[in-house]
Amino acid sequence: MINKYSVRKESIVGIALLLILLAVMTVIDFFLPSYHIAVMVIKKASVYALVAVSMNLLNGFTGLFSLGQAGFMLLGAYTYAIFSIPVAKRAGVYQYFDGGWIQFSIPEFFSEFLGETIGLNMGIILTLILGGLVAAFFAYLIGLPVLRLKSDYLAIATLGFAEILRAFFQWPNLGPLTNGSNLLKSYPDFKSATGYVVLIGIFIAMIVLLVNSTYGRAFKAIRDDEIAAEAMGINLAKHKRLAFIISSFFAGIGGGMLAMYMGTLQALSFKSTMTYEILLVVVMGGIGSITGSVITSFMYIASMEWLLRGLDSGTFLGIHAPGVFKNGFRMAVVSLIIMVVVLFFSKGIMGDREFSVKGIVKFFDRLFGKKTPKNAGGDGNV
Amino acid sequence: MSENPILRLENVTMQFGGVVAVNNLSLQVNPGEIVALIGPNGAGKTTAFNCITGVYQPTNGIVEFEGKPIVVAHPEGKMKKIYAGENAALYADRHSVNPTPDTITKLGIARTFQNIRLWKSMTVFENVLTAKHMLAKQNVFSATLRLARAEDRQMAEETEALLAEQDLLKYRDDLATSLPYGLQRRLEIARALATKPKLLLLDEPAAGMNPQETQELGEFVVQIKEKYGLSILLIEHHMDFVMNFSDRIYAIDFGKLICDGTPDVVSNDQRVIDAYLGVSEDE
Numbered sequence: 001m002i003n004k005y006s007v008r009k010e011s012i013v014g015i016a017l018l019l020i021l022l023a024v025m026t027v028i029d030f031f032l033p034s035y036h037i038a039v040m041v042i043k044k045a046s047v048y049a050l051v052a053v054s055m056n057l058l059n060g061f062t063g064l065f066s067l068g069q070a071g072f073m074l075l076g077a078y079t080y081a082i083f084s085i086p087v088a089k090r091a092g093v094y095q096y097f098d099g100g101w102i103q104f105s106i107p108e109f110f111s112e113f114l115g116e117t118i119g120l121n122m123g124i125i126l127t128l129i130l131g132g133l134v135a136a137f138f139a140y141l142i143g144l145p146v147l148r149l150k151s152d153y154l155a156i157a158t159l160g161f162a163e164i165l166r167a168f169f170q171w172p173n174l175g176p177l178t179n180g181s182n183l184l185k186s187y188p189d190f191k192s193a194t195g196y197v198v199l200i201g202i203f204i205a206m207i208v209l210l211v212n213s214t215y216g217r218a219f220k221a222i223r224d225d226e227i228a229a230e231a232m233g234i235n236l237a238k239h240k241r242l243a244f245i246i247s248s249f250f251a252g253i254g255g256g257m258l259a260m261y262m263g264t265l266q267a268l269s270f271k272s273t274m275t276y277e278i279l280l281v282v283v284m285g286g287i288g289s290i291t292g293s294v295i296t297s298f299m300y301i302a303s304m305e306w307l308l309r310g311l312d313s314g315t316f317l318g319i320h321a322p323g324v325f326k327n328g329f330r331m332a333v334v335s336l337i338i339m340v341v342v343l344f345f346s347k348g349i350m351g352d353r354e355f356s357v358k359g360i361v362k363f364f365d366r367l368f369g370k371k372t373p374k375n376a377g378g379d380g381n382v
Numbered sequence: 383m384s385e386n387p388i389l390r391l392e393n394v395t396m397q398f399g400g401v402v403a404v405n406n407l408s409l410q411v412n413p414g415e416i417v418a419l420i421g422p423n424g425a426g427k428t429t430a431f432n433c434i435t436g437v438y439q440p441t442n443g444i445v446e447f448e449g450k451p452i453v454v455a456h457p458e459g460k461m462k463k464i465y466a467g468e469n470a471a472l473y474a475d476r477h478s479v480n481p482t483p484d485t486i487t488k489l490g491i492a493r494t495f496q497n498i499r500l501w502k503s504m505t506v507f508e509n510v511l512t513a514k515h516m517l518a519k520q521n522v523f524s525a526t527l528r529l530a531r532a533e534d535r536q537m538a539e540e541t542e543a544l545l546a547e548q549d550l551l552k553y554r555d556d557l558a559t560s561l562p563y564g565l566q567r568r569l570e571i572a573r574a575l576a577t578k579p580k581l582l583l584l585d586e587p588a589a590g591m592n593p594q595e596t597q598e599l600g601e602f603v604v605q606i607k608e609k610y611g612l613s614i615l616l617i618e619h620h621m622d623f624v625m626n627f628s629d630r631i632y633a634i635d636f637g638k639l640i641c642d643g644t645p646d647v648v649s650n651d652q653r654v655i656d657a658y659l660g661v662s663e664d665e
């Protein structure tokens with residue numbers, strides 16, 4: 001039985017936390033220049049969080065071990081770039097291909113009659129979603145044969161798909177569309193890190209809602225026991241395809257936003273290393289934990305891009321030791337940290353638990369000595 | 383025997399390579415009956431279940447549910463040459479029908495498993511609720527955006543009612559696998575009932591239970607049969623369970639039907655006794 005009072009308290013605390021986050025983001029955007037490392041880390045980490053959560057939906061919640069994430073990100077990134085480069089700049093970008101085949105820009109189209117700010121941002125969001133849809137469409141096609149495979153074989157097939165796609169996008173004959181192996185650039189970007197955080201927050205919230213819906217439970221049933229799931233009337237082929245398509249949709253959006261963050265786009269950056277990086281985030285955060293993926297992607301990106309930089313450049317935590325702290329030492333330390341995490345948290349930092357507002361409220365209630373009724377909706381949350 | 387059986391198997395043969403696991407099995411379950419399928423270990427009982435539920439495609443034969451053929455098969459390809467069962471040509475001109483298990487469950491046949499197959503990361507409540515997914519009308523968009531709240535609420539209420547009836551409500555938020563063995567069996571039956579079946583297949587429901595638990599389970603099975611208007615086909619090794627609670631019994635050995643009839647007839651049949659106890663060589 002759910003306690004009405006505690007539900008209201010939870011929603012108040014939840015809204016308060018969101019407002020605090022929004023305020024912090026606004027302050028960061030207002031006071032820090034857009035090239036500041038903190039802003040960059042927030043942008044990149046939020047993109048990684050989205051992609052990691054989308055991978056977790058597939059690997060952690062449906063039990064399909066797929067390594068095609070970089071391929072779907074590539075599709076989303078290219079779709080975003082191709083459809084959003086301003087027309088005036090196309091001749092410069094596609095200089096070897098006579099300005100390319102496509103001569104319109106969705107964000108530009110929207111900004112013409114909805115105004116510079118609203119129209120442009122709306123156009124960006126719609127183009128990102130278009131990128132997601134393209135990735136989802138390819139996921140549908142590739143899913144038809146590939147999802148009949150199980151475990152490692154599925155991983156190999158999807159990894160192969162991603163690698164083929166990367167080579168295909170560099171094909172000179174597709175140059176007027178993808179610019180071959182040259183850079184795509186000059187596409188619009190959100191002006192602020194808040195844009196990233198809010199948009200990605202909405203997408204992750206949608207994945208959370210999906211996971212907790214009846215479809216999410218069906219996915220988990222497939223992960224736990226395929227035979228039982230099938231015997232209880234869950235259509236395996238349909239639900240696996242659904243999970244694959246949804247995961248790829250969000251990976252596509254994540255790819256588009258990663259392109260946006262990087263400023264220039266090249267197929268070469270979507271190597272399988274990127275998939276492994278995301279897999280690392282998923283595994284370290286806990287397979288089957290969305291908050292785990294989010295927290296770990298922020299920790300991972302922050303330490304890789306910012307906090308541990310000093311290990312490569314001579315000064316770390318005020319210690320100046322150019323002999324030890326030289327190029328490559330950062331990766332050695334990161335590997336060590338990963339090994340420690342794997343040894344002491346064999347199920348990842350969060351396991352399959354989640355942070356929730358309910359958990360936070362309970363924690364503070366306990367902290368201030370208030371007694372919560374024992375079965376006021378305890379569902380194993382932290 | 384009734385003219386309108388709910389389930390009818392006709393000449394069902396299941397051959398794996400050269401091994402004929404089920405050979406020319408014909409049986410029927412009439413509405414409202416509890417029918418038991420017995421036989422020594424390895425007789426092909428679970429294989430017969432798997433042929434009915436679509437886990438295996440039989441090599442030959444027909445399975446009819448409520449008068450409609452749901453599985454039709456005849457030896458094809460390589461099996462044509464090595465087929466060792468009977469009636470090979472009987473269905474050769476019929477189009478084979480080979481549904482997946484989920485379609486069969488949607489028709490109204492639910493099952494439990496010999497080795498319990500509960501979803502282990504889910505709570506008791508979620509296990510039953512997830513089985514209701516099949517009946518949900520919402521699509522993935524309305525489910526994500528929580529547009530079908532009325533249906534969600536209805537599903538949760540039906541699940542709680544089902545749990546309350548099985549005395550499982552106090553374990554609502556416990557992990558399914560943390561329940562004691564007997565309750566896990568009950569939960570598996572509750573999960574099968576959540577799909578609103580017309581026919582329930584129970585694969586060794588009393589396995590690992592003591593005589594008292596077995597007796598309780600039997601009473602429970604009769605009770606749910608009455609309440610939901612079910613027909614039940616079950617596999618069981620506990621003979622007192624089979625004799626006390628089933629209306630009719632089919633006994634099979636080495637895949638072949640050796641005897642069928644009421645418990646009295648079957649328990650006194652020499653072939654059944656031989657199959658269970660063995661026949662000495664010098665007779």
